[in-house]
Amino acid sequence: MASPVQRLINREDGLGRIAGQLLRVKRRLNLIAAQQLVFSTLGWLIGAAGILVIAAFFLSTTHFLELGVALAAVLVAALPVTFIRSLRHFASLDRTAAIADQRAELNWRLSTLLTMxxxxxxxxxxxxxxxxTLARAEDFEPRRIEKRRVPRSVYGFAAACLIASLAGLMTWSARRHQQALRKVLKSLTLQVDPSEIAPSDNPSGDSAELEGDPDTLRSLADRLDAANRNNRGAGRSAFNQLSRKAQNLASNLQDRLTGRDALDTPEKVKIRLAQALGDKPPPDENGAEGSDSSEQPPHRGSRPSAGADNGSSSSSPSGSGRAQEQANNDTASPRGARPANSPSANGFDSNGPRGPGSGDAPKAGQQAGSDEEASGHTAGGGSDPEHLMGPPDAPSHKTENFEIMIDARLSDRSPIASAQPYLPPKVKTSLNPYQHPDEPLDRGTVPAADRDTVRRVFER
Amino acid sequence: MSAVPDETPTVADFARTFRRIQGEIHKLIVGHEQAVEELLIALFAGGHVLIEGVPGTGKTMLVKALGQALNLSFSRIQFTVDLMPADITGTRVIVSGEDGRREFRFTPGPVFCHILLADEINRATPKTQSALLEAMAELQVTVSGTTYPLQPPFFVMATLNPIEMEGTYPLPEAQLDRFFFKVRLNYPEESELVKIISSTTGPELHRIEPVFEAADAAARIEALKHLVREVIVAPEIEQYAARLTRATVPEKSKFILNKEGLARDEAVNRYVSFGSSPRGGQALMLGAKVCALLDGRANASYEDIERVAYPALGHRLTLNYAAEADGIDPAHLIQKVLKSAREMRGH
Known part of the structure; x- marks a missing residue:
């Protein structure tokens, strides 16, 4: 049983011809509507993805996360609207007649014919x-009713593709750069100011070593312990945990988008602590330090030396992995060096760092003394202004002979959301003999000679 | 009563005849194109027209010109305060029969004609004004219990003088509603005035050629009126006319039970006491049909409805004091109603 519309189209008379032409108009309109649906949906998705990738290169993790959330919200709002609006453009035969009447100025002729x-x-x-109506058949030809072959949303789609191409170009360029780095990066030694070390959230790996003088290591262990306690206290709330997870997720996504995760990690990362926390050590406290300080001018946590380094003294079981990752990140992009972990996880105790699972881990002092070169780098690193611009590094005797400059600085891209950048402690210094404490003076009596003057002044 | 001729006029005939009548009228009447067109639309739709205009704008001349162009019988009644209903409808008078006996015989009044000019209708008393009601609505006159049919086409054109309101009686709403259109004659423009002065003060007098022969004028006009009713109207257009009519009714009206489909226009709610009656909808639809034929179409459209909205609905709105205080006229409200109805139409 044919539908009324089909019966109308099947007729051989003028009405049948009109209905047939209307059907062609309808097909054209619906084709445009389908294209609009596809182009606008893809345009939104591709555009958002492109913006996200580009943002991964330029924004910090926090801003990247905010942008990601904003983009997701826009997509959630825009996609259903786009979908519904596109669906509305699909036309039945009656609606096609109305559209043709309007666009061809047929004064409702077609609709009246179809309806009646x-x-x-x-x-x-x-x-x-x-x-x-038949005499005006040319007026409602499909190409006249719908002049366009593609909808306007194709422009939006093209713009989205342009953004995506730009993002792809940036990713490709970054990956090429990282491949070049991968070839030359075997191992890495970082000189890090202990004040910039913070506990890691998810320690893993064991390819990093931490070395320094015993006092530095001990004070670092204490500081990290305290920081971990603070972080545990601060991270109890569900919101903080969620926020931390989101930050980690955004960080991983950002690394993946920019291709940093694909960078091969060095086999070893050696982290040399520049000085003890709190009090400044004497420059020649340790013989090894003193001897090396002249050879290798210290740079505050920013000067890794690449090449095979055999001077392993203490292997941190879990935090070292994070340290290595950070070192890699720092090599790939200029970020602050924060390779650290909780003391317990790192194998630190009050006596110094310990190896994983080894009950007889060597003492920190022994570690520092076992590697001359390392100790030399550590001694006075970043503490003596005279050495900041000291003599150039002695050329390495290893086969790999280059340096990578790392601009180490504090960044908000911390492994722990609540980790705060280092703030110098407030120091209360004693007053010199000419200074008086900032306390209110005792109330005194006005000398008799001045009383009249004082009264006159205050009465005025 | 004239019968509809066998030869049915076509759409093209209608448009041609209409334009020809228009042309003949404009031999005498300079300007007022819209008023003349509305007058003819009302004529072919079978309605009556109320013409409003200041003195000297050609109201009476327009009606006379129409009568001459159509070649139909024409009467004029000058309405005054002492005019009686019998002066319009006619009355029974005592006459002597052939056998010498005296008897009452009905003498038809001026209402028994094809085209009736009720000049300054608002100067007569409501009782006299109402004498026209039956004639206008039902094409018949009842005098002393006897009903006398009027000969179609019957077309009443009443003029209203908007100034000199002392001693006048505003038309009751019921009588206003019986007028199909209210046509306004505005002051002529300068160029039109030049033509008027030139054509009326020169030696050459313009003469109107009748479009129809006197013998078949009524029948031909009736055939054209019949054609108007044949125009095809889609249900959407009928619904639009109904919606437009209902949109003139304020929401607060106590005569509305179901407020669904009412156009939500604040101006209507604020300024209108009573909206259009169903006669307004009928006028919209019939006027739209005439417009469709004039445009050479056999179907009515939204544009046809909107084209006749002002003359069909304007005089059917009863405005309140707030409208008078704010200087709001019905045209302004119809414009608002059209806007809201278009939005509801969704095109």
Missing amino acids: AQDESKYSLWPFLVED
Whole structure:
């Protein structure tokens, strides 16, 4: 049983021809509507993805996360609207007739014909209406009713593709750069100011070593212990945990988008602590330190030396992995060096760092003394202004002979959301003999000679 | 009563005849194109027209010109305060029969004609004004219990003088509603005035050629009126006319039970006491049909409805004091109603 519309189209008379032409108009309109649906949906998705990738290169993790959330919200709002609006453009035959009437200025002729076709015999003017409409068949040709072959949303789609191409170009360029780095990066030694070391959230790996004088290591262990306690206290709330997870997720996504995660990690990362926390050590406290300080001018946590380094003294079981990752990140991009972990996880105790699972871990002092070169780098690193611009590094005797400059600085991209950048402690210094404490003076009596003057002044 | 001729006029005939009548009228009437067109639309739709205009704008001349162009019988009644209903409808008078006996015989009044000019209708008392009600609505006159049919086409054109309101009686709403259109004659523009002065003060007098022969004028006009009713109207257009009519009714009206589909226009709610009656909807639809034929179409459209909205609905709105205080006229409200109805139409 054919539908009324089909019966109308199957007719051989003028009305059948009109209905057939309307059907072609309808197909054209619906094709445009389908294209609009596809282009606008893809445009939103590709554009958002492109913006996200580009943002991964330029924004910090926090801003990247905020942008990601904003983009997700925009997509959630825009996609259903786009979908519904596109669906509305799909036309039935009746709606096609209305659209054709409007665009061809047919004054509702087509709609009247379609609507009243069942009762055509009732109207004496029906043949006139059919003939009159047929005479205007050219006015409602499909190409006249819908001039465009592609919808306007194709421009949005093209813009989105442009953004995506730019993002792809940036990713490709970054990966090429990282591949070049991968070839030359075997191992890495970082000179790090202990004040910049913070506990890691998810320690893993064991390819990093931490070395320094015993006092530095001990004070670092204490500081990290305290920081861990603070972090545990601060991270109890669900919101903080969620925020931390989101930050980690954003960080991983950012690394993946920029290709930093693909960078091969060095086999070993050696972290040399520049000085003890709190009090400044004497420059020649340790013989090894003193001897090396002249050879290798210390740079505050920013000067890794690449090449095979055999001077392993203490292997941190879990935090070292994070340290290594950070070192890699710092090599790939200029970020602050924060390779650290909780003391317990790192194998630190009050006596110094310990190896994982080894009950007889060597003492920190022994570690420092076992590697001359390392000790030399550590001694006075970043503490003596005279050495900041000291003599150039002696050329390495290893096969790999280059240096990588790392601009180490504090960054908000911390492994722990609540980790605060280092703030110098408030120091209360004693007053010199000419200074007086900032306390209110005792109330004194006005000398008799001045009383009149004082009264006059205050009365005025 | 004239019968509809066998030869049914076509759409093209209608448009051609209409334009020809228009042309003949404009031999005498300079300007007022819209007023003349609305007058003819009302004529072919079978309605009556109320013409409003200041003195000297050609109201009476317009009606006379129409009568001459159509070649139909024409009467004029000058309405005054002492005019009686019998002066319009006619009355029974005592006459002597052939056998010498005296008897009452009905003498038809001026209402028994095809085209009736009720000049300054608002100067007569409501009782006299109402004498026209039956004639206008039902094409018949009842005098002393006897009903006398009027000969179609019957077309009443009443003029209203908006100034000199002392001693006048505003038309009751019921009688206003019976007028199909209210046509306004505005002051002529300068160029039109030049033509008027030139054509009326020169030696050459313009003469109107009748479009129809006197013998078949009524029948031909009736055939054209019949054609108007044949125009095909889609249900959407009928619904639009109904919606437009209902949109003139304020929401607060106590005569509305179901407020669904009412156009939500604040101006209507604020300034209108009573909206249009269903006669307004009928006028919209019939006027739209005439417009469709004039445009050479056999179907009515939204544009046809909107084209006749002002003359069909304007005089059917009863405005309140707030409208008078704010200087709001019905045209302003119809414009608002059209806007809201278009939004509901969704095109």
